[in-house]
Amino acid sequence: MAKKAIEIKNLNFTYPDGTQALKDVSLDILEGEAVGIIGPNGAGKSTLLLHFNGILSGNNHIRIFDIPISDKTLPQIRRKVGLIFQDPNNQLFMPTVFDDVAFGPLTMGLSKDKVQTAVDEALGEVDLLNCRRRSSHHLSSGQKKRVALATVLSMNPEILVLDEPSSDLDPKHRRDLIVILKRLTATKIIATHDLDLVLEVCSRVVIIDEGKVVAIGDAREVFNNKQLLESHNLGVPSALCRIG
Numbered sequence: 001m002a003k004k005a006i007e008i009k010n011l012n013f014t015y016p017d018g019t020q021a022l023k024d025v026s027l028d029i030l031e032g033e034a035v036g037i038i039g040p041n042g043a044g045k046s047t048l049l050l051h052f053n054g055i056l057s058g059n060n061h062i063r064i065f066d067i068p069i070s071d072k073t074l075p076q077i078r079r080k081v082g083l084i085f086q087d088p089n090n091q092l093f094m095p096t097v098f099d100d101v102a103f104g105p106l107t108m109g110l111s112k113d114k115v116q117t118a119v120d121e122a123l124g125e126v127d128l129l130n131c132r133r134r135s136s137h138h139l140s141s142g143q144k145k146r147v148a149l150a151t152v153l154s155m156n157p158e159i160l161v162l163d164e165p166s167s168d169l170d171p172k173h174r175r176d177l178i179v180i181l182k183r184l185t186a187t188k189i190i191a192t193h194d195l196d197l198v199l200e201v202c203s204r205v206v207i208i209d210e211g212k213v214v215a216i217g218d219a220r221e222v223f224n225n226k227q228l229l230e231s232h233n234l235g236v237p238s239a240l241c242r243i244g
């Protein structure tokens with residue numbers, strides 16, 4: 001039996017303004033799994049993801065590889081969990097693309113040579129080696145998204161948490177992203193409206209609506225349940241749409 005990479009038990013979260021964004025969420029994600037989190041706008045997907053490396057903490061109901069997330073364990077948790085924000089502007093803060101991607105490996109204490117190699121590999125993966133000396137803030141939003149992915153790939157985390165990773169990507173780089181995600185053996189949790197990406201990359205799907213988990217199941221089974229998808233304002237992956 002695979003280990004639990006993430007265990008969430010009865011998680012509730014309310015923002016300071018009183019918006020209750022998560023309601024009694026319980027979910028286990030196994031080591032090596034790829035899980036798609038889908039649901040309409042405002043369902044609570046991003047809020048849930050922000051709990052996985054302790055950026056938000058409602059109550060102490062999450063364990064990462066059996067380690068409870070707390071102030072004391074946070075450095076350890078952040079080495080295991082790489083989170084890519086929905087908005088890359090929240091991820092990029094250094095003067096150059098190189099510095100942004102090197103930041104994680106440097107804080108992990110890698111030697112200069114190893115940092116260099118990790119950065120080159122990560123930037124190569126996202127096809128941005130030639131932008132390494134540029135300022136992240138001068139890139140297009142799709143390029144920023146790819147730098148944000150590289151900042152996490154360079155750390156080679158055991159768990160990869162991605163919030164809308166394909167939004168703003170052109171078709172070629174979306175395709176490349178899917179290939180990268182399929183190849184990575186890390187445990188993956190992907191919140192997205194890109195149902196075709198979920199169908200290709202994820203074995204399981206979780207539907208969240210109004211802060212609650214409303215369905216968990218095998219990706220193909222969930223995507224074949226048109227009534228379930230429609231009742232939560234979701235479509236069907238185009239790969240599964242039949243003509244006529």
Ligand SMILES: Nc1ncnc2c1ncn2[C@@H]1O[C@H](COP(=O)(O)OP(=O)(O)O)[C@@H](O)[C@H]1O
Binds near residue numbers: 020042048
């Ligand atoms: N910083 C915030 N302060 C108050 N409410 C927020 C904040 N961020 C998100 N929300 C609210 O929490 C709910 C869930 O939002 P979010 O997790 O961003 O949903 P999703 O990612 O599924 O679109 C929504 O009602 C949203 O308006």
Ligand SMILES: [Mg+2]
Binds near residue numbers: 046086
């Ligand atoms: Mg979101």
